[in-house]
Amino acid sequence: MKIPYGKQxxxxxxxxxxVKILENDWITQGPMVEKFEQKVAExxxxxxxxxxxxxxxxxxxxxxxxGLKSEDEIITSPITxxxxxxxxxxxxxxxxxxxxDIKTYCIDIEKIEEKITDKxxxxxxxxxxxxxxxxxKIKEIADKYNLIVIEDAAHALGAIRNGKKVGIDADMTxxxxxxxxxxxxxxxxxxxxxxxxxxxxxxxxxTHGITKDKNKMLKNDGAWYYEMHELGYNYRIPDILSAxxxxxxxxxEMFIERRNYIAKRYNEAFRNNHKITIPPVVxxxxxxxxxxxxxxxxxxxxxxxxxDRLREEGIYAQVHYIPVHLQPYYQKNLGYKKGDYxxxxxxxxxxxxxxxxxxxxxxxxxxxxxxxxxxLKEI
Ligand SMILES: Cc1ncc(COP(=O)(O)O)c(C=O)c1O
Numbered sequence: 001m002k003i004p005y006g007k008q009x010x011x012x013x014x015x016x017x018x019v020k021i022l023e024n025d026w027i028t029q030g031p032m033v034e035k036f037e038q039k040v041a042e043x044x045x046x047x048x049x050x051x052x053x054x055x056x057x058x059x060x061x062x063x064x065x066x067g068l069k070s071e072d073e074i075i076t077s078p079i080t081x082x083x084x085x086x087x088x089x090x091x092x093x094x095x096x097x098x099x100x101d102i103k104t105y106c107i108d109i110e111k112i113e114e115k116i117t118d119k120x121x122x123x124x125x126x127x128x129x130x131x132x133x134x135x136x137k138i139k140e141i142a143d144k145y146n147l148i149v150i151e152d153a154a155h156a157l158g159a160i161r162n163g164k165k166v167g168i169d170a171d172m173t174x175x176x177x178x179x180x181x182x183x184x185x186x187x188x189x190x191x192x193x194x195x196x197x198x199x200x201x202x203x204x205x206x207t208h209g210i211t212k213d214k215n216k217m218l219k220n221d222g223a224w225y226y227e228m229h230e231l232g233y234n235y236r237i238p239d240i241l242s243a244x245x246x247x248x249x250x251x252x253e254m255f256i257e258r259r260n261y262i263a264k265r266y267n268e269a270f271r272n273n274h275k276i277t278i279p280p281v282v283x284x285x286x287x288x289x290x291x292x293x294x295x296x297x298x299x300x301x302x303x304x305x306x307x308d309r310l311r312e313e314g315i316y317a318q319v320h321y322i323p324v325h326l327q328p329y330y331q332k333n334l335g336y337k338k339g340d341y342x343x344x345x346x347x348x349x350x351x352x353x354x355x356x357x358x359x360x361x362x363x364x365x366x367x368x369x370x371x372x373x374x375x376l377k378e379i
Contacts, residue, residue, distance in 0.1 A: 001367055005318040006180030006292075009255065009359045010244075017247040021240050032242035037190070039249045040175070044157075044167035046192045048199035051242060052206055055154045055176025057235040058189035059087035059124075062172045064230075065191075065201035066122050066148045068093045075115045076124040076152070077107040078323040078344040084126055084152050085324050093121070094334065097325050099341040104280050105294065106133040108343070112141050122148045127156035127166060129320070129353075130259070130289030131280060135161065135169035150174065154189075155291035157182040158256040163285050167192040172202075177241075180357070182255055182289060183248035185241035205232040251358075258358035259290035262365055266293055266354060269369040275299070275376050277350075292320055293356040295372075300349040302379040307352055309375045315368055318353045 021027060033051055041049035052058050068074065070092030076084050078097040085095030098115045101108035105128045112123060123142055125133045135151060142149045151166065153159070154176035159166045167173045172195075175181075177188035191202050204211060209232030214220055217227045267278050277296040282288045297303040310317045323344040325336035338345065355368055 001314045001364070002316065003314060003355045003360075003364050003368065004316045004357070005353050005355050006357045007359065008179040008184045009251065009357070010184075011251070013250075014244055014247045017243045018240055021243045024239070026239050028238040028240075029236055030239040032239040032246060033237060036242040036246040036249075039246055040190055041192065043249060043252065044165045044173075044192055046167050046173075047194045048192070048196070050191045050199065050202040050206060051237045051245070052189050052191070052235040053237045053241075054187050054235075055174060055178065055189035056083040056087060057206075057233070058174040058176070058191045059083055059150075059152065060090050060233070061202050061205045061235060062150045062174055062191050062198075063087055063091055063093070063122065064205050065172065065198045066150060068121055071119060072121040073117060073119040074122040074124050075107075075112060075120060077126045077128065078325045078341045079105060079128055079321055079347060080126040080152065080324060081154070081321060082324050082327060084124060085330075088122075088124075094119075095324075096120070097323075097336070097341055097344075099343045100128075100347060102343055102347065104131055104133065105129060105347065106131060107138075109134060109137050109141070112138065116141075116145050116147070120145065120147055122150055124150045124152055126152040126154075127159060127289075129279060129292040129294050130155045130159050131282065132156055132159040132161035132166050132286055132288070139169065148172075154181065156289045158252055158287070159289035160285075160287035166289070168194075171195060172198055177245055181291060182259075183245060183252055185237065185245040185248075188237050188241050188245060201230075204230050206235045208232045208234060255358040256287070256289055258360075259356060260288065262356055262360055263288065263290045263293055265365050265369065266295075270295065270372070273373075273376060275302075275379065290356055292353045294320060295352050295354050296347070296350040297352060298350065299379065300346070303350055303352065305379060306375050309378070310352070310371065313371045313375070315355060315371055317355065319348070319351055320353045321348070323348050
């Protein structure tokens with residue numbers, strides 16, 4: 001058996017929707033982009049959504065829309081994919097990390113204030129693995145210091161926090177549609193916001209900073225005319241991919257239910273094994289989106305053994321994440337060093353992400369559980 005840690009679920013309907021677009025006149029920015037945006041915005045309960053061609057582009061655009069500039073600082077978690085902080089570097093800003101809370105695996109909210117300086121502009125919490133980080137508390141801190149909150153919800157589409165879908169609470173929320181995520185467009189991302197001011201900036205940034213809106217242009221030479229008002233990028237997502245995302249949205253609730261079912265099976269199987277720690281669960285009024293199932297091997301010296309044995313048995317587990325501050329680029333250029341964020345480093349040394357994707361069969365789930373059990377008896 002060969003089981004990856006994550007994979008997409010594409011069905012006949014998805015394929016038909018994409019083929020329909022290929023047979024149309026519009027294959028890039030046509031009507032599907034807006035339809036896809038509206039569907040996600042409606043699902044999450046937000047006013048505006050801007051689709052782009054990756055989660056990384058979504059972060060870059062959100063930081064831009066928030067007005068992030070050279071010398072500014074953002075505060076984020078070191079347990080994330082490098083894109084969360086890299087996108088701040090694109091704008092010349094400095095990522096300041098804040099250690100994680102071992103109760104949530106997300107940023108330690110109690111430590112955020114220590115990291116705020118007069119250069120801080122944005123707090124970017126990451127809802128790691130799909131656990132909906134407590135944005136209300138983070139917003140309280142942000143409001144006190146006049147900061148903007150951008151939630152990196154690349155792992156958390158469909159997660160619910162105190163009865164509200166992820167996307168509602170932060171100033172802006174970013175999503176990723178990479179194939180291992182909750183829905184996929186191949187590559188793709190989106191920014192959600194309730195603020196029209198951000199929405200307008202995001203749309204400009206996605207298309208070279210160019211506008212064709214007569215009300216915004218300084219003059220109008222004719223029907224061909226457009227103006228560039230900002231230095232933007234080509235971050236457009238094509239209609240072909242938007243059609244796939246639009247179709248995938250119909251399966252999102254089923255996908256998340258499947259992920260929660262798999263997590264429940266793992267939790268039941270592993271809860272009482274003292275050699276491992278299962279991931280944090282959420283309270284009744286919330287819902288975990290389980291992009292990942294991060295299992296901790298309590299004896300960190302045994303993590304590599306367990307990982308290698310899983311691969312030998314055909315289980316392609318992963319590790320999420322190597323703390324960003326330990327990356328050579330960050331150490332060389334930003335001065336970070338080993339020991340700076342001990343909780344994140346300890347977490348990294350123990351973590352293994354078990355297979356977690358909606359299409360996992362009962363046979364595959366049972367195989368993972370039995371194989372983990374077997375390997376744990378060897379340590
Ligand atoms: C937490 C987090 N943020 C941002 C990204 C970037 O998304 P993308 O791969 O769509 O650019 C990822 C992707 O893996 C991620 O996991």
